[in-house]
Amino acid sequence: MTQPQRDLRLTVWNEYRHEKENPKVSAVYPQGIHQVIADGLRAHGFTGVQTATLDEPQHGLTDEVLDNTDVLVWWGHKAHADVSDEVAAKVVTRVLGGMGLIVLHSGHFSKVFKLLMGTGCDLKWREGNDKERLWVVNPAHPIAQDVGEYIELEAEEMYGEHFDIPAPDELVFVSWFSGGEVFRSGCTFTRGSGKIFYFRPGHETYPTYHHPAIQQVIANAAHWARPTASAPRSFGHRPIPLEQLPETQS
């Protein structure tokens, strides 16, 4: 069993609007969704967890914060358009450079995720108190470690196929919903040197992020997505070869 690297620098980003505007949401997440996710990561032993939210200057994602982020967790929903193109582009560049990214639930429509996927990222949805069962379809995957055969959520928003994403590198979870739909709920991607995990559950009116197995998956994913590239990316004109080249006729 791989022990998580406890000193990873994790930043949990949340739009943090629903909690301030909807009493139903603040009843579930009085300090915000980001705090519950951050506390879950701390409970799994991570010591370097910070949070950032949309309404902070530069959405809380200054160069200094990003310089000190190994893995960024992203929750957004109603205010994707309020994320500046500049900050979204900066996050994308960081991911290509090796920063890990965990995109949660309605983050499927975030600027950052859509830019990294290059597809529409649309899906079917229903707020109907469906029961959700997330089946582990890749039991050897580190993100599924200590999760069991499936995770059951008594009530969640339904997301259904087709999910308009590129074929994931790996599929870790597939969800079944009591209304009959299925969904690719846990998908991994690589872009540049960066690792991306999309994880479906987490509608704001349900206590999903308090669920121990959901916290376990996010902790596993944080460890999995950590930067591992051994060399900085290097591109462009390379006039000096590594080996002596034979004389060529001009």
Ligand code: ZN
């Ligand atoms: Zn939702």
